[in-house]
Amino acid sequence: MSTQKISLTRYLVEQQRNDGSIPSQLRLLLEVVARACKGISQSVNKGALGGVLGSAESENVQGEVQKKLDIIANEVLIEANEWGGHLAAMASEEMDSIHLVPNRYPQGEYLLLFDPLDGSSNIDVNVSIGTIFSVLRKPEDNGQGVQESDFLQAGSQQVAAGYCIYGPQTTLVLTVGNGVAMFTLDREQGSFVLTQERIQIPADTKEFAINMSNQRHWAEPVQRYIGECLAGKEGPRGKDFNMRWIASMVADVHRILMRGGVFMYPWDKREPEKAGKLRLMYEANPMSWIVEQAGGAATNGHQRILDLKPAKLHERVAVFLGSKNEVERVTSYHDAA
Ligand SMILES: O=P(O)(O)OC[C@H]1O[C@](O)(COP(=O)(O)O)[C@@H](O)[C@@H]1O
Ligand SMILES: [Mg+2]
Ligand SMILES: [Mg+2]
Incomplete structure (x- = not known):
């Protein structure tokens, strides 16, 4: 397929025709999500002119202070998806519990989860931020309607x-299980245009992403892995490493998708009862599937993230993802500990 001016809509229709990997309800649902992202992109672009910067002075269920854009993006996604007829319910980082599609709208067979605005600390400083989403099939109806437990499915x-x-370009990256495709928003046309297909992450890398300020709190396997990277050419790895940390998972993962690298947000001693900082269902799962579909790997240090069975909607998880050989190495250090 040529990458010349193929819109997201046409790409999805062709996928549906060619290999049947996208049922029409799912195709329409993805188009609605893309439209919502276009709307969020417009708000992000307006910045101070649109009055969208700064804090909303409220807290979400995770105890984090919400930014105005966290709330705006959440509302845009809910409003766009509510009446589309493809969904039964939604869940979001910004909502305590699930949001059922109201009875007055047609009910669909999918469940949508999202982190409406990822990288909130970067909103006010004009650094790349994003939206992350995951789609699950609604389990068989047991007569009780959709429950939170219906969402608790493994990432697989x-x-x-x-x-x-939402960076220098607005770019949508998508998988439906047959590779990863990337679409760039053409602002003149108002549509997402296919700009890369079958994205592959190199198996090896010389670049890692971790918040180094937490070093003193890490467990031994992470200390060992990063210590060896920092030792560079003279150390056991025999090569120098570079480091990047944008503090927007979306932007760090996007860089890894484009040129390789390993992203880590490990468990640490600051809050030992938490498995990690990132959320399993709407951050780690969708990113892990994208990374795997691009030939990379994603674990929590011990297990494949996509095999984890969530116990709750806002469950947290340690994350190691990106170039396969590096993820396997840091995972093996946990196994050896
Ligand atoms: O500020 P820290 O501890 O480095 O954390 C950065 C991480 O937190 C996040 O911003 C969490 O996402 P939210 O902004 O959606 O809460 C990730 O995108 C990023 O990788
Ligand atoms: Mg996030
Ligand atoms: Mg967020």
Whole structure:
């Protein structure tokens, strides 16, 4: 397929025709999500002129202070998806519990989860941020309607996953389980245009992403892995490493998708009862599937992230993802500990 001016809509229709990997309800749902991301992108672009910067002075269920854009992006996604007829319910980082599609709208067979605005600390400083989403199939109805427990499916059950990054370009990255495709927003045309297909992450890398300020709190396997990277040419790895940390998972993962690298947000001693900082269902799962579909790997240090069975909606998880050989190495250090 030529990458010349193929819109997201046409790409999805062709996928549906060619290999049947996208049922029409799912295709329409993905188009609605893309449209919502376009709307969020417009708000992000307006910045101070649109009055969208700064704090909303409220807290989400995770105890984090919400930014105005966290709330705006959440509302845009809910409003766009509510009446589309493809969904039964939604869940979001910014909502305590699930949001059912109201009875007055047609009910669909999918569940949508999202981190409406990822990288919130970067909103006010004009650094790349994004939206992350994951689509699951609604389990068989047991007569009780959709429950939160219906969402608690392993990441391997996802039927679509993606993110939209609001950076120098607005870019949508998507998988439905047959590779990873990337679409760039053409602002003149107002549509996402296919700009890369079958993205592959190199298996080896010389670049790692971790918040180094937490070093003193890490467990031994992470200390060992990063210590060896920092030792460079003279150390056991025999090569120098570079470091990047944008503090927007979306932007760090996007860089890894484009040129390789390893991203880590490990468990640490600051809050030992938490498995990690990032959320399993709407951050780690969609990103892990995208990374795996691009030939990379994603674990929590011990297990494949996509095999984890969530116990709750806002569950947290340690994350190691990106170039396969590096993820396997840092995972093996945990196994050896
Ligand atoms: O500020 P820290 O501890 O480095 O954490 C950065 C991480 O937190 C996040 O911003 C969490 O996402 P939210 O902004 O959606 O809460 C990730 O995108 C990023 O990788
Ligand atoms: Mg996030
Ligand atoms: Mg967020």
